[in-house]
Amino acid sequence: MRDVYVIGVGMTRFGELWESSLRDLFVEAALAALDDAGNAGEHLSSMYVGCMSSGLFVGQEHIGPQLADYLGRIPIPATRVETACASGGAAVLHACLEVAAGVSEVVLAGGVEKMTDGADVTSALATAADQEYEAYHGVTFPGLYALMARAHMHRYGTTREQLARVAVKNHKHGALNPKAQYPFEITVEQVLNSSRVADPLRLLDCSPVTDGAAAVILASEEAARRAGSHPLIRVAASAQATGTIALHSRADITRLDAVEQAAKEAYRQAGITPDKVDVSEVHDCFTIAELCVMEALGYTEAGKSGPLAEAGETNIGGRMPINPSGGLKAKGHPVGASGAAQIVELVHQLRGEADGRQVENARIGLAQSMGGTGASCTVHILEGVS
Amino acid sequence: MRSPQYTREIPQRYRLEAGKCTGCGKVHFPPRLICDACRCREFEDTTLPREGKILTWTVIYVPPPNFDLEAPYVVAIVELEGGVRLTCQVVDCGPDELAVDVPVELVFRRIQEDSQADIIQYGYKAVLKRE
Numbered sequence: 001m002r003d004v005y006v007i008g009v010g011m012t013r014f015g016e017l018w019e020s021s022l023r024d025l026f027v028e029a030a031l032a033a034l035d036d037a038g039n040a041g042e043h044l045s046s047m048y049v050g051c052m053s054s055g056l057f058v059g060q061e062h063i064g065p066q067l068a069d070y071l072g073r074i075p076i077p078a079t080r081v082e083t084a085c086a087s088g089g090a091a092v093l094h095a096c097l098e099v100a101a102g103v104s105e106v107v108l109a110g111g112v113e114k115m116t117d118g119a120d121v122t123s124a125l126a127t128a129a130d131q132e133y134e135a136y137h138g139v140t141f142p143g144l145y146a147l148m149a150r151a152h153m154h155r156y157g158t159t160r161e162q163l164a165r166v167a168v169k170n171h172k173h174g175a176l177n178p179k180a181q182y183p184f185e186i187t188v189e190q191v192l193n194s195s196r197v198a199d200p201l202r203l204l205d206c207s208p209v210t211d212g213a214a215a216v217i218l219a220s221e222e223a224a225r226r227a228g229s230h231p232l233i234r235v236a237a238s239a240q241a242t243g244t245i246a247l248h249s250r251a252d253i254t255r256l257d258a259v260e261q262a263a264k265e266a267y268r269q270a271g272i273t274p275d276k277v278d279v280s281e282v283h284d285c286f287t288i289a290e291l292c293v294m295e296a297l298g299y300t301e302a303g304k305s306g307p308l309a310e311a312g313e314t315n316i317g318g319r320m321p322i323n324p325s326g327g328l329k330a331k332g333h334p335v336g337a338s339g340a341a342q343i344v345e346l347v348h349q350l351r352g353e354a355d356g357r358q359v360e361n362a363r364i365g366l367a368q369s370m371g372g373t374g375a376s377c378t379v380h381i382l383e384g385v386s
Numbered sequence: 387m388r389s390p391q392y393t394r395e396i397p398q399r400y401r402l403e404a405g406k407c408t409g410c411g412k413v414h415f416p417p418r419l420i421c422d423a424c425r426c427r428e429f430e431d432t433t434l435p436r437e438g439k440i441l442t443w444t445v446i447y448v449p450p451p452n453f454d455l456e457a458p459y460v461v462a463i464v465e466l467e468g469g470v471r472l473t474c475q476v477v478d479c480g481p482d483e484l485a486v487d488v489p490v491e492l493v494f495r496r497i498q499e500d501s502q503a504d505i506i507q508y509g510y511k512a513v514l515k516r517e
Contacts, residue, residue: 122448122450140446143444154442196447197447198445199444201444
């Protein structure tokens with residue numbers, strides 16, 4: 001297998017974008033990524049689109065060809081990839097595989113979700129859990145993560161304030177991101193006093209409902225060197241793992257087994273240990289998720305993530321900066337797009353073009369995306385090489 | 387939910403029918419065709435015990451539309467005697483009575499009323515085991 005490089009990135013603003021359709025969103029992000037890749041885009045020979053549920057959100061399936069058509073790229077192969085909220089990450093993974101295998105020189109991977117067209121979002125998102133044995137009983141997605149939060153608090157003494165710190169930090173970062181849905185700061189008190197969603201989680205523990213799209217252009221080394229204008233960013237690892245669909249089937253409800261497995265494989269591919277990562281974009285769909293993910297990625301021991309968040313270690317400028325983009329919490333979470341948007345942010349960070357939210361001297365970045373309560377997980381590691 | 391789907395699930399929802407792997411003894415709920423622990427494909431029928439304890443719980447304040455009139459309500463992960471875990475509501479109690487490891491038992495209750503097929507759907511909920 002040969003090395004793969006990211007040569008172009010693009011994304012829409014994230015938010016309630018009522019004036020934009022699903023196809024508008026995706027094409028806008030894809031065109032931005034193609035423009036960023038310079039003339040290499042002319043050699044685009046395949047595309048993968050991550051999308052969780054265009055069928056439930058806008059009543060449209062089969063979006064691969066629809067988006068290739070509106071991108072003006074007929075007849076290249078166009079395939080939709082679905083792993084719930086990790087769909088964007090899985091699209092990037094499959095595009096990497098195609099380039100690594102030597103089948104294609106230049107491939108587009110993206111993600112899109114149009115969530116504000118009026119569909120019942122709570123029910124649509126619940127389809128990422130086991131419909132017959134979880135959702136049937138009335139548990140929602142915030143509810144499932146609340147079950148994890150309660151277990152984590154009970155076992156490790158993780159506090160409500162520590163959870164709130166995750167949201168406060170991600171809003172602080174998001175305030176520096178012009179593409180973010182909620183580019184403003186919030187306080188711990190605001191989190192603790194926000195309305196109840198699923199005890200112990202409150203509204204400001206939850207990522208929002210968002211429209212948006214993101215896209216990246218992946219290429220072989222030869223194509224990347226021809227494209228030329230940006231510092232080279234190598235995909236050092238592209239890994240995926242699977243866990244049980246139902247949260248209750250896990251031996252340990254506080255542990256994200258699939259994230260651990262995907263991370264282990266990613267570190268093996270990249271030949272690094274977790275402490276070598278300079279900047280991370282992780283799947284903070286709820287505040288508790290970011291804490292559990294930190295533990296699963298090996299950034300800290302089980303049960304120690306809360307104190308680290310409280311101490312500010314995960315802030316830009318801290319020892320292990322997490323979610324400089326604002327994360328899903330503040331940047332927004334168009335579910336199928338989020339995994340691809342993480343790669344977009346890492347590329348900006350590794351190129352040194354992240355402006356006010358730049359992590360100093362970032363050379364190695366890690367992106368972790370997960371679907372459901374962690375049943376699907378992708379981990380990518382990017383490395384700036386020039 | 388359509389009635390064929392609902393009918394198919396009655397053995398689990400009404401009677402807690404499970405499958406016990408003849409290879410390693412692991413009990414699967416719902417039953418499976420292959421054991422995820424030992425890959426054995428032979429199972430014998432078994433019924434889950436109704437008694438267990440709460441592993442973790444939440445109070446749902448923002449429900450899906452078909453549970454609109456019930457919120458707030460409690461949902462828990464319950465570990466039954468023998469180790470099988472499932473997700474269900476905990477009813478007939480206040481949130482202040484809930485704690486990790488509190489003993490519960492499963493009872494037969496109405497779960498939701500379907501808007502598409504107009505059928506009342508039943509299943510298991512947990513109640514606190516009181517002395």
